[in-house]
Amino acid sequence: VESDVFLADCPARTTLSLVADTWSVVVVFALRDGPNRYGTLLTRIGGVSKKMLTQTLHKLAANGLVERRTIRSAPPGTEYALTPLGQSLLEPVIALSRWAERNAEQVAEVRDGGR
């Protein structure tokens, strides 16, 4: 039989579209070394708006990939961490990110050369 990611309206595709977007990949990748504060993520990740970061974080949290904790010690704040489920996503995400880093130049070359 065909793989499930080929079928529309199936759990596999729904799940894929949850994580197969740039912000999700970057955010999960950013949490690979451990918990991060909201503000830290905002500054570490370039070009992301508060709105998008909050939205992505909450979307991932609502689906059990990320956990949100409140910090009471000084300075108070919020931190986000990968859940075990989120950590299981880490391997594919890291592989994809590394691929993008390694092949960025070649892709750019082809794209610009092809015009």
Place this chain on the structure above:
Amino acid sequence: VESDVFLADCPARTTLSLVADTWSVVVVFALRDGPNRYGTLLTRIGGVSKKMLTQTLHKLAANGLVERRTIRSAPPGTEYALTPLGQSLLEPVIALSRWAERNAEQVAEVRDGGR
């Protein structure tokens, strides 16, 4: 230093956003076993419109991940295949797809249970 995927307007992030979307992942995944005709892809991949399929295919082709060939033998048509560069993307993409398939149920459970 930080990983490049954290920086906006850099080649790595541009490249990441090229492949980190659902259609790109599904299309590359669909081409994992070899070339496929346009029409075959259209029917194998559920829920994709001609417009989106053409768009995704041409975008991937413009960036050197996919190659487009014209078939002259009967029945005539067009087929798409992964380039070597596209095949190097295969491992991350397969890993991501497999993850989505394996964890779809758990994700759905968390999402629906959390309301």
Place this chain on the structure above:
DNA sequence: CAGGATCCTCGAAGATACTG
């Protein structure tokens, strides 16, 4: 500090019809 609320815009993407 970590968002929520609001407004606004612009492009992604569906529907439909046509074509080499």
Place this chain on the structure above:
DNA sequence: CAGTATCTTCGAGGATCCTG
């Protein structure tokens, strides 16, 4: 068969201001 063309809608996402 493999697209292109056109129209339209709809929501992602930026900018800005406000708040516990």
